[in-house]
Amino acid sequence: MTLPFRNPSRALVLTIAVTAGSALVHGAAAAASGPFLAHQALYDLSLVKSRGSNSVSDARGRILYNFSGSSCEGYTSEFRQVSELDSGEGKVTLSDLRSTSWEDAAGKSYRFKIDTRMNDGESSPVDGIAERVGDHITVKLTQPVKKTFNLDGKIVFPTEQIQRIIAAARDGKSVLEQTVYDGSDNGEKVYNTLTVIGRPIAGDRAPSSPDPSTASDAMKTMTRWPVTVSYYDSDARAKDGEQTPVYAMSFELYENGVSRALVLDYNDFVISGALDKFDVRDSKPCK
Numbered sequence: 001m002t003l004p005f006r007n008p009s010r011a012l013v014l015t016i017a018v019t020a021g022s023a024l025v026h027g028a029a030a031a032a033s034g035p036f037l038a039h040q041a042l043y044d045l046s047l048v049k050s051r052g053s054n055s056v057s058d059a060r061g062r063i064l065y066n067f068s069g070s071s072c073e074g075y076t077s078e079f080r081q082v083s084e085l086d087s088g089e090g091k092v093t094l095s096d097l098r099s100t101s102w103e104d105a106a107g108k109s110y111r112f113k114i115d116t117r118m119n120d121g122e123s124s125p126v127d128g129i130a131e132r133v134g135d136h137i138t139v140k141l142t143q144p145v146k147k148t149f150n151l152d153g154k155i156v157f158p159t160e161q162i163q164r165i166i167a168a169a170r171d172g173k174s175v176l177e178q179t180v181y182d183g184s185d186n187g188e189k190v191y192n193t194l195t196v197i198g199r200p201i202a203g204d205r206a207p208s209s210p211d212p213s214t215a216s217d218a219m220k221t222m223t224r225w226p227v228t229v230s231y232y233d234s235d236a237r238a239k240d241g242e243q244t245p246v247y248a249m250s251f252e253l254y255e256n257g258v259s260r261a262l263v264l265d266y267n268d269f270v271i272s273g274a275l276d277k278f279d280v281r282d283s284k285p286c287k
Helices: 158-170
Strands: 013-023 039-050 058-070 074-086 092-103 109-118 124-133 136-143 147-152 175-180 191-197 224-233 247-254 259-265 269-280
Touching: 039 259, 058 269, 092 158, 158 175, 158 191, 158 224, 158 247
Parallel strands: none
Antiparallel strands: 039 058, 039 269, 058 074, 074 092, 092 109, 109 124, 124 136, 136 147, 175 191, 191 224, 224 247, 247 259, 259 269
């Protein structure tokens, strides 16, 4: 999933897979029980509540997410989020985030291009590729500036992040810690993540709030889990032994990578993402 009003390409990539890929979807499918589902999803964003000193009076928008690929050709996600944040007294911020990424199924290579535009300002592009080489990851950015740097080899990309969450859920684990790189912000940000996984929900159990995914024939037999992923700035120091997450995403994650019932918590305000449209797309099986 991606963070509105900022620059990450997560989200829905996680969840929305994004997750990520964001939640929206990602992952080397074979390890988690068959291929991830190629699909298009449209999420309606709305304000749940506002709190803190930087409260907002309204927030709305949409996320359009496309996911395709296979374990042999890698996974591609295309993501667009248009959001409007009203902080009161006529102060309205319009953001338009577009993201395209590709990750190979083994989690060795990750290509990304992210473009963000705020109000009528100029776009802020981030473009690069990350390659796993030996015990480290080499990142080569072409935008916003040309730069090459290395990251710890234990860091995972968004696809593998979701893959590991599903694998942990299947193993009955309730907590999973991962460090993630997705090219967000200026292309150099790394996040520590804490994932809390709830009890599995059987496919034949009716949801309290149905949506197009729960009505889809492709999803009716799929197990799903309630999941919350908190993202922490890896460079920030904890205060009094605790660190506040930059943001957190809650959603129901299907075993085929699809996400529904999104809730995005940005500390000062909380946004829900209701699945408005859901279409299964054709995918080519590996030869």
